[in-house]
Amino acid sequence: MALDIPQDSVGIVNPECIHFDEALTLRSGKVIDSYELMIETYGELNADRSNAVLICHALSGDHHAAGYHDTGDKDEKPGWWDNCIGPGKAIDTRRFFVVCLNNLGGCAGSTGPKSINPATGKPFGPDFPIVTVRDWVNSQARLADRLEIKQWAAVIGGSLGGMQVLRWAISYPQRLRHAVVIAAAPKLSAQNIAFNEVARQSITSDPDFHQGRYYEHGTYPKKGLTLARMIGHITYLSEHALRGKFGKDSLKGANFGRDLRSGKLNFEFGVDFQVESYLQYKGESFSSNFDANTYLLITKTLDYFDPAVDYDGDLSRAFSEGNCKFLVISFSSDWRFPPERSREIVNTLLQAKRQVSYLEVESDGGHDAFLLNDPRYIKGLSAYLSVVAEECEQSAGGIHAS
Amino acid sequence: MRADLLIIKDWIENGSRVLDLGCGDGSFLALLKQEKNIFDCGLDLDPDNIQKCLEAGVNVIEQDLDKGLPNFSDASFDTVLLTQTLQAVNRPDLLIEEMLRVGKNCIITFPNFAYWRYRYQLVSTGRMPVARDIPYQWYDTPNIHFCTIRDFDALCTEHYFKVLNRRVVDDKHKHSSLMNLWPNFFGINAIYQITR
Numbered sequence: 001m002a003l004d005i006p007q008d009s010v011g012i013v014n015p016e017c018i019h020f021d022e023a024l025t026l027r028s029g030k031v032i033d034s035y036e037l038m039i040e041t042y043g044e045l046n047a048d049r050s051n052a053v054l055i056c057h058a059l060s061g062d063h064h065a066a067g068y069h070d071t072g073d074k075d076e077k078p079g080w081w082d083n084c085i086g087p088g089k090a091i092d093t094r095r096f097f098v099v100c101l102n103n104l105g106g107c108a109g110s111t112g113p114k115s116i117n118p119a120t121g122k123p124f125g126p127d128f129p130i131v132t133v134r135d136w137v138n139s140q141a142r143l144a145d146r147l148e149i150k151q152w153a154a155v156i157g158g159s160l161g162g163m164q165v166l167r168w169a170i171s172y173p174q175r176l177r178h179a180v181v182i183a184a185a186p187k188l189s190a191q192n193i194a195f196n197e198v199a200r201q202s203i204t205s206d207p208d209f210h211q212g213r214y215y216e217h218g219t220y221p222k223k224g225l226t227l228a229r230m231i232g233h234i235t236y237l238s239e240h241a242l243r244g245k246f247g248k249d250s251l252k253g254a255n256f257g258r259d260l261r262s263g264k265l266n267f268e269f270g271v272d273f274q275v276e277s278y279l280q281y282k283g284e285s286f287s288s289n290f291d292a293n294t295y296l297l298i299t300k301t302l303d304y305f306d307p308a309v310d311y312d313g314d315l316s317r318a319f320s321e322g323n324c325k326f327l328v329i330s331f332s333s334d335w336r337f338p339p340e341r342s343r344e345i346v347n348t349l350l351q352a353k354r355q356v357s358y359l360e361v362e363s364d365g366g367h368d369a370f371l372l373n374d375p376r377y378i379k380g381l382s383a384y385l386s387v388v389a390e391e392c393e394q395s396a397g398g399i400h401a402s
Numbered sequence: 403m404r405a406d407l408l409i410i411k412d413w414i415e416n417g418s419r420v421l422d423l424g425c426g427d428g429s430f431l432a433l434l435k436q437e438k439n440i441f442d443c444g445l446d447l448d449p450d451n452i453q454k455c456l457e458a459g460v461n462v463i464e465q466d467l468d469k470g471l472p473n474f475s476d477a478s479f480d481t482v483l484l485t486q487t488l489q490a491v492n493r494p495d496l497l498i499e500e501m502l503r504v505g506k507n508c509i510i511t512f513p514n515f516a517y518w519r520y521r522y523q524l525v526s527t528g529r530m531p532v533a534r535d536i537p538y539q540w541y542d543t544p545n546i547h548f549c550t551i552r553d554f555d556a557l558c559t560e561h562y563f564k565v566l567n568r569r570v571v572d573d574k575h576k577h578s579s580l581m582n583l584w585p586n587f588f589g590i591n592a593i594y595q596i597t598r
Contacts, residue, residue: 325461346463347473353419355441357456358463376449383456 003068003076008086010042010093013067013079017109020142024104027304030129033118037143038063038102038109042085043093045149051392052149053091054140054176055081055100056157056164059232059298060290062108065100066093083373090382095389096153104139105131105297113293114215125293126212133160133305137167141175153392154178154385158370159337160298163305166345170307173322178388180381182329183370185341186315186348187306192336195235196299199228203292212293225292226283233282238333238366246274316351326356327384329377331369357384403433406485406511406593409569413509413595414438418480421445421505423467423497424487428455435460443479468492474504481507486591488512489545495557498596507566507597514570516550516586535573535590551586558596567595 005011015038024032040063045052055065057080066085068076085091085098102110105128113128120127144152155168155176162184169179185192203209206224214220234242243257259274271277308315326349330342339360349356361377363369369377407430414420416438422431425444428451434440444462446452455462465473468491482505488494489512501508513535520531530540538545549557551570558565570581570589581588 327456343473350443350463350473350478351475353441353478355443355461356463357461358465359452359456360464376453379453380456383453386457387459 003070003074005068008088009078009082010067010086012070013040013042013064015040015063015069015109018143018146020139020146022142024135024139024142026129026135027132028129032104032111032129035104035111035139036109036115037104037111037139038106039143040064040066040079040100042066042098043096045097045147046392046396048396049149050151050395051096051153051389052144052147053096053098054144054152054155054168055085055091055098056136056140056155056161057100057103058157058159058161059295059302060286061161062106063100063102063110064108066098081371083371084378084381090378090385091156092382092385092389095392096385099143099147099149101140101143103131103136105294105301107291107294112291113212113297114291123213123215125215128293128297130297130300130304132301133163133167134171134307136301137164137171140164140168141172144175150175152176152178154180154388156180156182157184158182159184159367160302160305163302167305167307169322169324169326170318173319173324176322176324177391178327178384179324180327180329180384181342181345182381183331183334183337183342183367184328184345185337186308186344188303189341193303195231196303199231200296200299202227202231203296209292212296214292220287221292222284222287225287225290225295226280228283228292228295229286229290230279230283233279235336236366236368238335238364240333240364241366241368242275244364245278315348319349319352319354323355326354327359327381328356329359329361329370329380331361331363331365331367331374331377333364334367334369336367403429404485405571405574406591407433409571409593410483410485410509410511411437413567414440414481416440419443419478420481420483421474421479422483422485423501424484424490425455425460425462426451428458428460428462430483430485431455431460432458467497470496471500471504476503477506479505481505481509483509485509485511486513489547489549491547494547494549495561498557498563499561502563502596502598507595509593509595511591511593512549512554513545514551514586514589514592515548516552517590518587521587551589551592554592554594558594562598563596564598565594565596567593569593 018037021034061080064079065081066079087094102108105112113124117124155165157165162181165179165181203224206221208219209221210217246257246259261274307318311317328342328346330339346358359380363374365372419441422444425446431442431444445465482501491497523531570585573590
């Protein structure tokens, strides 16, 4: 049965694997001699190559941000940010050339712990070096070189993606005109790190983890990764969103989301409430699609992110160069990176005398709201990016005229 | 374009840094960007206004003026604007102190509650005045701190605010000799530029 592709979709897309032979020196001092990045692109690059937009993914994202892979599955889900990327959508592929990649250390085709280490002929596993946001952005800059994009019209990302956007504005201030930072923070708090540590502990204490060499044992730490994701998932949702998920009628959430799975209490240690089976389902389906070593690595990447360390703790000095404009967006019910963390970013940019707009969206969606269709959020993002697109069209028009 | 804004436009220097408190739909900042090449920054709380600012390509930050401007450093702007908003904030005196800390000068416009028609309405009907520039009922008005030109002058004296420019105008923002003689009686709107 053929896939039913909506009108406003980018349609069927083909990922591309790009090989880099130049060695990349990481923040840790380690060196990756060569690596591959999986990317997808949507839309057309204009004549003066000024309309390119980079999408940076969050913890569990990858290069497949929009459209379909035509896998033969009639229920195939589109890319992870399909609601925002496509013809006529907020990131309008009729106006922008959109680039999205799977970051280094990922598990969706880019070089990472799952890849074969040429030195040993076996998967890297725990030997894959820990990469930081800065390393990612360095590799993304090389990707831009390869695509002959001197300057992005915008670099856009939510959560950990937003941190990459901030790093772009610090490391390559001349290579972007707009920075869109959604549901992010200038660095993780102790509570954020604590949640990540519980996730890591649950993975590494799984007997199937085998010190990260589980590939060689033909297994993976399913229980540990499931548990890690269950914990993570709770932090992505607001309490209100969880309440609303497990009510049957218009009284959604009225029972505090305590709906029972089988209509009665079992007086056993198994599943009683719907929220329990929901979390287990979410965790298990994630664990069968994601690599545990990548999960460990990316939680470290998050924990290590703190661009102020190079500036004696004064982040505003990090933004002293360049003149890209910023759009910062937060969500009221996000308790992972709550609005005050976004306001920290805004205030830092004001201290640095940078141009910044800030939107605090009233939403029940929790941290995950950045992936949802809140009307105010989508309208605001669309309006901002529409002005960005006009700038691109004017500059391209200028080239045609000359 | 509101007529008070046309007057203010002339008081703003080319290439200066302008912070507009309660910037509305951002059209004034957009005009100043276009005509005076300013660095623009607007603050507002209303989602519709913020949306319009984004559409106009104006920098806008969602922020509550009643919480002050603690995220703005001293003298980081040339001019801080507060147009037709003074009467709607919790503590106008504290906000003006904040504006003068952040801006080298401030421009403030407000409706003059001592305008003779308002006085007449209050005296003749015994009810709170309602007019084109103050269209609300007493119970639903966002304007919680009405003042008169004489009140504002007194505030400036008490707080040592220096008045650089003052214009008193009618509802078409025309100026007349009557307003010169008795501003607090004939002026509908007051426009002040003040500094420390």
